[in-house]
Structures are given as structure tokens and as C-alpha cells.
Amino acid sequence: MTWTDWRDHGMEAQFNPRVAAGAETEPALEFWMTQSVARKAELGGCFDVAYGPHDLMRFDLHPGETGRPVIINIHGGYWRALDKAVMYHHMADLAKGGFGLVNMNYPLCPEVTLTDILQHLDLGLGYVLARLDDDGNTGPVVLMGHSAGAHMAMHLTHHVGLNGRLAGVAALSGIYEPELVLDLAVNADVRLSADEAARWNCLRHMPRAGIDYYIAVGGGEPSGWIDQSWMMADALRQRGDRVRFHGCGRLHHFNMVDCLCDANHGDGAQLHHWLAGMASQRR
Numbered sequence: 001m002t003w004t005d006w007r008d009h010g011m012e013a014q015f016n017p018r019v020a021a022g023a024e025t026e027p028a029l030e031f032w033m034t035q036s037v038a039r040k041a042e043l044g045g046c047f048d049v050a051y052g053p054h055d056l057m058r059f060d061l062h063p064g065e066t067g068r069p070v071i072i073n074i075h076g077g078y079w080r081a082l083d084k085a086v087m088y089h090h091m092a093d094l095a096k097g098g099f100g101l102v103n104m105n106y107p108l109c110p111e112v113t114l115t116d117i118l119q120h121l122d123l124g125l126g127y128v129l130a131r132l133d134d135d136g137n138t139g140p141v142v143l144m145g146h147s148a149g150a151h152m153a154m155h156l157t158h159h160v161g162l163n164g165r166l167a168g169v170a171a172l173s174g175i176y177e178p179e180l181v182l183d184l185a186v187n188a189d190v191r192l193s194a195d196e197a198a199r200w201n202c203l204r205h206m207p208r209a210g211i212d213y214y215i216a217v218g219g220g221e222p223s224g225w226i227d228q229s230w231m232m233a234d235a236l237r238q239r240g241d242r243v244r245f246h247g248c249g250r251l252h253h254f255n256m257v258d259c260l261c262d263a264n265h266g267d268g269a270q271l272h273h274w275l276a277g278m279a280s281q282r283r
Contacts (some may be wrong), residue, residue, distance in 0.1 A: 011183045014224030015175070017147065017253035028254035029086070036088035043091055043101075051127035056105045057120060059128055060084060062091065064100030069140045069167055069278045072102040072128060074156075076147025076173075078181075079117055080109040080189040087146075090261040097263055097272045100137060102128050109190045114178070114200060118155055129161040140167035142278050146257050150174025154232075155200065157208035167281035168212035170271065172260060173221065173253055176202035176232045203235050212281055214274050216246040216267075218256035225253070244274060 018025045045062035064070065071094060075082050084105045091101050106120050132138070141162060145153035150171035157166060178197040181187050198204065207213075213236050217229035226247070233245040248256040248267045262268040 010222075010224070011180070012185065014222045015180050016184055016186060017173075017221070017225065020222045020225065021252045021254060024252055025254065028252070031258075032086040032089065032254070036086055039089045039092040043088060043095060045101075049127075049131065051124040052120060054107045054120070056083075056107045057124060058084075058105045059124060060091075060101075060103040061128075061131060062095055062101040062103075063135070063137070064095070065098035067139075067279055068098045068100060069142050069275065070100035070102060070132060070137060071142045071144050071170070071275065072104065072125070074104050074106075074121065074143070074145040074149035074152050076145070076149045077108070078175075078186045078190065079114050079148045080186065090257060093261040093263070093268070094272075094275075097275065099275060100132075100139075102132075104128070110188075113196065114190065114192060115196060118152060118200070121152060121156060122159055125156055125159050126161055129165075138165075140278055140281060141165050142168050142170060142275060144170040144172070145174065146172040147253065148175060151176055151178070151200070151202060154202045154207040155205070157211065162208075166208065166211055167278035168214065168274075169207065170214040170275065171216070171229070171232070172257055173217045173225070174202075174215075174229060174232065175225075176228050202232060206235065206239065209239060209241060211241070212274075212278065213241055213243045214246065214271065215243060216248060216256070216260060216271070218249075218251040218253055219247045220250040220252045221256075246270060 012019045043062050047060045048058045051057050084103045106117050143153040178200050181192050215229050215233040217226050233243050236243045259265040259267045260271050263272040
């Protein structure tokens with residue numbers, strides 16, 4: 001089923017993860033924040049490097065081991081909420097795998113538009129790549145994003161600075177057809193128009209060809225949301241890209257990120273193995 005099949009029933013329950021996770025949402029997000037505060041000290045490197053004048057145009061840079069790819073992470077929040085700071089504990093788990101890490105912030109709706117956000121991140125990615133070069137780190141890069149972050153990671157694959165450098169994308173429980181947001185309450189903040197939504201549809205405007213894709217989604221998420229990941233993976237496969245599709249047990253939209261980033265969890269071990277394999281891949 002496509003998202004249009006839900007228009008007459010269940011759009012919020014299918015495509016608003018906070019509604020879908022229900023009473024588990026706030027405890028999950030509180031866990032993210034408390035664990036991130038507790039584990040921030042585990043992360044070396046530097047925090048809040050500016051890539052523009054806005055207070056949220058900042059990234060964190062955590063060096064990894066030689067021979068490991070650099071993961072550039074983009075947080076979710078339906079383009080209107082959350083912050084890179086809620087993902088410090090995810091970064092700490094990934095750091096245990098020796099990966100280099102970049103954790104990015106960006107201005108949020110409704111202060112800016114989705115188009116503005118993608119332009120800001122495109123600018124920020126240029127700053128990130130220049131900083132990596134200055135540090136002598138010219139190895140492969142993996143873009144990673146959760147939810148709306150996965151959507152933006154797909155579009156950022158076309159950044160010119162990633163030519164010959166981008167190995168893959170790890171897209172965790174993404175939204176790929178922004179048109180569905182037009183029927184959701186969150187659009188009071190996102191303020192998408194039909195034209196802007198169509199412009200940033202990942203199935204119509206596909207990400208870079210020829211790289212590796214890891215598409216993951218929580219098995220406990222609504223079927224409509226799961227279909228977003230399945231359709232994205234199918235479109236990439238039909239184009240001839242190498243795609244790994246991973247359903248995470250009975251996990252919901254938030255705890256699946258905890259498990260995927262943790263190499264000691266079965267789901268996380270598979271993602272860590274895939275990420276490690278990206279060290280020899282660059283496009």
C-alpha cells in the first residue's frame with residue numbers, strides 16, 4: 001500500500017511516529033537525553049563547530065581509528081524538533097566500533113523551510129569535508145540519518161564534495177515521500193507546500209546511484225511507515241544498487257535506533273558489520 005491508501009483512515013497513526021509509539025514515545029526520548037548527558041564524556045574530539053551564523057548550524061567531530069569510515073549523522077524530528085545532543089549516546093556506541101563520527105545540527109521548521117534546511121546541510125557538509133581534509137582524513141564517508149534525517153541523507157548524496165568519497169547511506173526508519181506530511185498535524189510547523197513536497201520526494205528524485213544502501217525500519221512500526229522503507233529499498237534495487245533491507249524485530253521508531261547503534265545487540269551487530277565493510281567502498 002502507498003501512503004495515499006491511508007488518506008481516509010489512520011494517517012496520524014501510520015505516519016506520525018510519536019502517535020504510533022504512543023505512551024512509549026516520551027520515555028524513549030527521555031532515555032535518549034539522560035543517556036546522552038551521561039555518555040557525552042565518552043566522545044573525544046570537538047563539539048559545536050560552526051558552519052554558518054545560525055546557532056544550530058553546528059557539528060560535532062569525533063575522530064575514529066585509521067581504516068574506518070567516517071559516519072556523518074543527521075538527526076530526525078520531522079524537520080521541526082530534536083537536536084544532535086539527543087544522539088550522543090548513539091554516537092558513543094558507534095565510537096566503540098572505531099568509526100569516525102560527525103554529528104550534525106541544523107535550523108528547524110517553522111523558523112526555516114525544508115528547502116532551507118537542505119541548503120544549510122549542503123553548506124555544512126562542505127565545511128565537514130574540508131575539516132576532514134585538514135585533519136588528513138580523506139577516507140570513505142557514510143551518510144546516516146534517522147527518520148527525517150534519513151530523508152535528508154538521501155538528498156545529500158548528490159553533494160559534489162562526495163564524488164569519489166561516498167561509500168554508502170545508512171537510512172534508519174526514514175520518510176521518503178514528503179507529500180504525506182500535507183495530511184498530518186505536523187505540517188502546522190513544517191509548512192510544506194505541495195510543490196516543495198514533490199521537489200524533495202526521494203522516490204521521484206533518487207539519491208546517488210552506485211553506492212551501498214542499508215535501509216532499516218522497526219518491525220513494530222505501522223505498516224504504512226514500514227512501506228516507506230520498503231518502497232525506497234525496492235526503487236534502489238530496481239535501479240541496480242546494492243541494498244540491504246533490515247527489519248528490526250518488534251522495535252518501534254525510537255528504540256530501534258538504540259539497538260542498531262549498539263554492536264552488542266543482534267540488530268546493531270549487523271549494522272556495525274556493514275559499516276565496517278564500507279572502509280573499502282568509495283564512489
